[in-house]
Amino acid sequence: MKLPVVRIQRFCMHDGPGIRTTVFLKGCPLRCKWCHNPEMQKIEQEMFYTPSKCIHCRMCMICKNNAHVFTSQGHFYDRSKCRLCGNCAAMCPGKALETVCRMMDLDEIILEVMQDAAFYGKNGGITISGGEPMMHPVETIALLKAAKEKNLNTAIETSGYFDKEFLPVLCKYTDTFLWDFKDSDNARHIENTGVSNEQIIENLLIADKLKANIILRCILINTINFTKDHIKEIAALYKKLNHCTKVKFFSYHPMGSSKLERLGCSNNGKTEWMVSEKDINWAKSEFLRNLEAE
Numbered sequence: 004m005k006l007p008v009v010r011i012q013r014f015c016m017h018d019g020p021g022i023r024t025t026v027f028l029k030g031c032p033l034r035c036k037w038c039h040n041p042e043m044q045k046i047e048q049e050m051f052y053t054p055s056k057c058i059h060c061r062m063c064m065i066c067k068n069n070a071h072v073f074t075s076q077g078h079f080y081d082r083s084k085c086r087l088c089g090n091c092a093a094m095c096p097g098k099a100l101e102t103v104c105r106m107m108d109l110d111e112i113i114l115e116v117m118q119d120a121a122f123y124g125k126n127g128g129i130t131i132s133g134g135e136p137m138m139h140p141v142e143t144i145a146l147l148k149a150a151k152e153k154n155l156n157t158a159i160e161t162s163g164y165f166d167k168e169f170l171p172v173l174c175k176y177t178d179t180f181l182w183d184f185k186d187s188d189n190a191r192h193i194e195n196t197g198v199s200n201e202q203i204i205e206n207l208l209i210a211d212k213l214k215a216n217i218i219l220r221c222i223l224i225n226t227i228n229f230t231k232d233h234i235k236e237i238a239a240l241y242k243k244l245n246h247c248t249k250v251k252f253f254s255y256h257p258m259g260s261s262k263l264e265r266l267g268c269s270n271n272g273k274t275e276w277m278v279s280e281k282d283i284n285w286a287k288s289e290f291l292r293n294l295e296a297e
């Protein structure tokens with residue numbers, strides 16, 4: 004069984020309890036306009052091309068499809084001719100060309116994660132992120148199960164948008180859910196992510212009934228969901244949950260925009276979408292105020 008792994012990040016401190024290794028998978032059913040991992044949206048392979056790293060060695064001319072052309076103007080990479088075989092990226096000494104993901108066996112992933120087993124302690128372990136890990140439900144659940152067999156603490160970072168039939172078995176092998184809640188206003192949710200929030204809320208309530216340990220992660224985006232009503236709805240949702248241990252508010256960050264350029268897309272980064280530390284503190288106190296209100 005294999006999964007498309009974009010990267011395996013060691014010593015993560017913000018992806019669940021303790022010290023963790025986070026496995027980022029490619030593929031997501033949502034298309035959030037503010038996505039900070041745009042290279043993990045499409046399930047198919049893609050190529051990063053960073054012209055500033057190109058040393059003009061012409062090794063990439065190995066391409067049988069003539070996707071790399073050199074003129075007096077410089078190096079041009081023609082994505083329309085590229086079949087994403089990865090041969091040129093494997094040759095590129097400057098890492099100007101990099102395939103976004105590699106297919107890895109579950110055993111291979113576990114082996115890499117186990118390299119830091121000595122540092123995990125009681126709470127740390129593996130977090131599976133993306134993209135949406137449940138784009139690969141069978142393989143992701145098998146990876147979580149394999150991690151539990153190694154006595155690792157397991158966490159999954161999810162949009163919550165997946166088939167609810169998988170929830171009982173997913174909950175069985177997952178110690179912590181880092182559950183993204185992007186917008187309580189469904190029309191806005193559809194407009195900005197491409198999908199409805201109904202399935203996400205339904206799944207969240209089912210996971211809670213199954214006694215899943217949930218951390219709700221709420222991104223705040225200025226001019227989109229940074230509103231009193233949204234905070235009020237988050238508090239109302241939290242009141243329905245019995246096993247949500249934390250609600251985290253954090254700001255949009257335009258860190259995904261430079262990656263879009265490397266994928267051959269236009270940069271959509273909007274610094275005006277960011278909210279300040281003061282705004283985050285306001286959201287926290289507004290959330291608490293709503294919790295205390297009848």
Ligand code: SF4
Pocket residue numbers: 056057058059060061062063064078091094095096097098099100
């Ligand atoms: S192999 Fe890499 S560094 Fe060399 S010319 Fe091609 S893109 Fe540039």
Ligand code: SF4
Pocket residue numbers: 065066067068069070071084085086087088089090091092
């Ligand atoms: S990935 Fe393959 S097809 Fe695409 S440019 Fe490189 S060598 Fe050519």
